[in-house]
Amino acid sequence: MGTAFPKKAVSAAKVVVVEHVPHTPTIQSYLPAIAEGLAVSMKHFFKNTKEMIRGERPDPILEGYEDGISTVMYPEQKRPYPERFRGVHRLTQRDDGSPRCVACLCCSTACPAQCIFIESGEYPEGDKRRGYERYPVKFVIDELRCIFCGYCVEACPCDAIRMDTGAHAAPYDSREQFIYDKPLLLSLPARDGSLKTINPRHEPGDASYPGLTREHGH
Amino acid sequence: MSLSQIIWALIKILVMIGFVVNTAAILTWLDRRQGAMMQDRVGPNRAVIKIFGREFRLIGLLHPLADGLKFFTKEFYRPPRADKLLFSLAPILAMAPVMALVAVIPFGDTLCLRDVFRTAGDGGWVWPVVPRYGTCSAGGGVDPVELMVAPLNVGLLFVFALAGQGIVGAAIAGWSSDNKYSLMGALRAASQMVSYEVAMGLTLIGTMMIYGTIRLDDMVRWQGDHAWGIFVQPVAFVLFFTAAIAETKRIPFDLPEAESELVSGYFTEYSGMTFGMFYFAEYMEVVTSSMLLVTIFLGGWELPFLHRDGLTIQFGDGVLLHQVIPHLWMEIIAVVTFFGKVAAVCWFQCVVRWTLPRFRYDQLQKLGWRVLLPLALANVLVTGVADLAIDRAGPSLWNALDVVAEVTQALIAVSVTYVVVKLTIGFFTKRTRRPLIVGSAAKMAQKTGGTPITPMQA
Numbered sequence: 272m273g274t275a276f277p278k279k280a281v282s283a284a285k286v287v288v289v290e291h292v293p294h295t296p297t298i299q300s301y302l303p304a305i306a307e308g309l310a311v312s313m314k315h316f317f318k319n320t321k322e323m324i325r326g327e328r329p330d331p332i333l334e335g336y337e338d339g340i341s342t343v344m345y346p347e348q349k350r351p352y353p354e355r356f357r358g359v360h361r362l363t364q365r366d367d368g369s370p371r372c373v374a375c376l377c378c379s380t381a382c383p384a385q386c387i388f389i390e391s392g393e394y395p396e397g398d399k400r401r402g403y404e405r406y407p408v409k410f411v412i413d414e415l416r417c418i419f420c421g422y423c424v425e426a427c428p429c430d431a432i433r434m435d436t437g438a439h440a441a442p443y444d445s446r447e448q449f450i451y452d453k454p455l456l457l458s459l460p461a462r463d464g465s466l467k468t469i470n471p472r473h474e475p476g477d478a479s480y481p482g483l484t485r486e487h488g489h
Numbered sequence: 490m491s492l493s494q495i496i497w498a499l500i501k502i503l504v505m506i507g508f509v510v511n512t513a514a515i516l517t518w519l520d521r522r523q524g525a526m527m528q529d530r531v532g533p534n535r536a537v538i539k540i541f542g543r544e545f546r547l548i549g550l551l552h553p554l555a556d557g558l559k560f561f562t563k564e565f566y567r568p569p570r571a572d573k574l575l576f577s578l579a580p581i582l583a584m585a586p587v588m589a590l591v592a593v594i595p596f597g598d599t600l601c602l603r604d605v606f607r608t609a610g611d612g613g614w615v616w617p618v619v620p621r622y623g624t625c626s627a628g629g630g631v632d633p634v635e636l637m638v639a640p641l642n643v644g645l646l647f648v649f650a651l652a653g654q655g656i657v658g659a660a661i662a663g664w665s666s667d668n669k670y671s672l673m674g675a676l677r678a679a680s681q682m683v684s685y686e687v688a689m690g691l692t693l694i695g696t697m698m699i700y701g702t703i704r705l706d707d708m709v710r711w712q713g714d715h716a717w718g719i720f721v722q723p724v725a726f727v728l729f730f731t732a733a734i735a736e737t738k739r740i741p742f743d744l745p746e747a748e749s750e751l752v753s754g755y756f757t758e759y760s761g762m763t764f765g766m767f768y769f770a771e772y773m774e775v776v777t778s779s780m781l782l783v784t785i786f787l788g789g790w791e792l793p794f795l796h797r798d799g800l801t802i803q804f805g806d807g808v809l810l811h812q813v814i815p816h817l818w819m820e821i822i823a824v825v826t827f828f829g830k831v832a833a834v835c836w837f838q839c840v841v842r843w844t845l846p847r848f849r850y851d852q853l854q855k856l857g858w859r860v861l862l863p864l865a866l867a868n869v870l871v872t873g874v875a876d877l878a879i880d881r882a883g884p885s886l887w888n889a890l891d892v893v894a895e896v897t898q899a900l901i902a903v904s905v906t907y908v909v910v911k912l913t914i915g916f917f918t919k920r921t922r923r924p925l926i927v928g929s930a931a932k933m934a935q936k937t938g939g940t941p942i943t944p945m946q947a
Contacts, residue, residue, distance in 0.1 A: 339529060
């Protein structure tokens with residue numbers, strides 16, 4: 272014989288003897304059990320009604336393990352997401368309001384879902400940034416395609432794309448609405464309301480600028 | 490029939506139908522909200538009405554209104570091969586008998602119009618008291634008004650006749666829908682209701698024997714004078730309650746509708762207001778069965794120790810307290826008591842509906858034929874023998890039984906007071922809770938001082 276069940280002999284210490292319920296008329300009529308059940312549900316009813324009237328419901332997040340209604344009333348109340356929650360993307364801004372993104376395509380390359388589309392453009396002749404970096408003419412993220420892995424954030428050398436909005440993509444009606452373009456991504460604030468990031472940006476010409484500049488003779 | 494009688498009949502119809510229809514409407518909301526409360530959920534509370542820019546939600550009481558509007562505006566769809574006449578007739582047949590059934594249910598003691606008030610000699614008003622067993626003062630061309638729509642002598646038989654009509658609506662609806670689920674539901678409805686009709690009828694035979702009448706108002710008067718039906722016929726009370734729940738076709742006896750098996754049973758094909766009528770008829774049946782239960786077993790409009798002439802606390806021959814109360818007050822108390830009791834029983838039916846699991850179909854029939862029916866027959870036998878024995882016994886036993894009856898009245902008064910006091914104390918006791926901070930979400934919520942409270946919580 273192959274593997275019979277149970278494979279091993281059960282040790283006597285592990286055997287749980289289930290008590291046989293005697294077939295007395297009280298038990299067979301179910302009436303005591305029914306009364307018990309009714310009492311339990313009535314207790315819940317009175318308790319919850321009282322808390323509804325007096326406005327004493329348990330805090331759904333802090334006291335969620337307590338008895339009572341611990342429903343989060345969603346659009347009005349929200350369960351706070353963890354601090355490292357990867358929410359909807361945003362594009363961070365520089366001090367002048369332009370995107371920090373330099374259209375290096377690192378994020379769209381790193382993206383396993385291929386949901387980022389960037390069309391990079393050169394700054395016009397005479398712009399002081401021309402030659403140092405480019406800028407995204409189009410920056411589009413398909414939030415339906417996104418798997419929220421966070422690789423784009425890790426890949427970004429400029430801290431230009433972040434997922435710290437603390438919000439999930441809102442449930443829209445149509446697929447078009449999930450395609451977030453540059454102005455929308457730039458307008459999304461971080462959880463603290465800021466449109467920028469705390470990491471400083473070192474522009475060419477600043478003393479702190481780490482790279483080579485035009486002024487270097489080379 | 491004189492003009493005043495017609496006017497009084499119209500008023501009584503208005504009161505009764507108004508109560509049944511409105512309570513049924515509120516029950517459609519209460520059933521869901523109460524179920525939610527019993528299961529630690531919130532339940533329907535979102536329907537909102539805007540008046541002058543202010544939003545009113547009224548703890549969700551607008552949901553029945555929204556439901557009604559929805560039913561009226563939705564399309565009435567009839568399957569192409571359905572029987573046109575019967576398909577349209579079925580909702581009416583389901584609803585009409587339930588409404589007609591309340592005609593014989595008394596909702597108050599006989600109103601003596603002559604004794605409501607009199608002008609005293611000095612121009613002031615006197616509030617007369619009606620004797621406990623006496624009749625109204627006659628004359629003046631004003632008849633006493635019996636507070637039931639149709640003072641029929643065959644009250645209970647009328648109730649049985651109309652309760653039986655409920656089957657017809659369900660059966661015709663299922664048959665004419667051209668849908669196998671509907672047909673299954675209709676078959677189940679017909680057999681279930683026939684089965685439980687038998688038990689229901691037999692349980693009440695005991696009460697008829699004891700009360701010695703089939704007029705529902707006389708039954709209530711007997712209970713007021715002696716003991717409530719729940720004490721003289723406890724077995725019949727349980728059986729009748731079971732059968733009445735089965736008649737309303739709700740959980741645990743919702744086999745004809747059986748959402749998990751038959752879509753919606755016999756009204757699967759109904760939409761819009763025709764569905765609404767079935768849905769509504771179900772809740773009206775809850776109200777009417779509660780009314781029957783209150784009338785036959787829970788003392789109708791009677792309260793312990795309150796009689797027609799006022800409050801009399803008495804055990805045997807020893808009168809502890811006697812306080813006369815004017816007739817008008819007694820009438821108001823009686824009507825409020827009756828409707829309050831009905832509301833309480835409706836509430837209890839909802840508790841039952843949200844507590845007990847459903848039966849399987851064979852279990853349902855077994856319960857009907859093998860348990861309820863034999864028990865009902867045994868109840869008839871025991872009641873008959875006991876009734877005969879008590880009749881043969883001497884006045885000493887009768888006096889003893891009278892004292893026992895008064896003790897039961899005291900028991901009701903004490904237990905109801907106890908429950909009310911307990912609930913009031915419970916209402917004002919604050920619960921202590923311990924927060925449990927688990928996970929970063931809870932930590933963040935704690936940092937911001939807890940979840941913000943919204944009015945949507947109510």
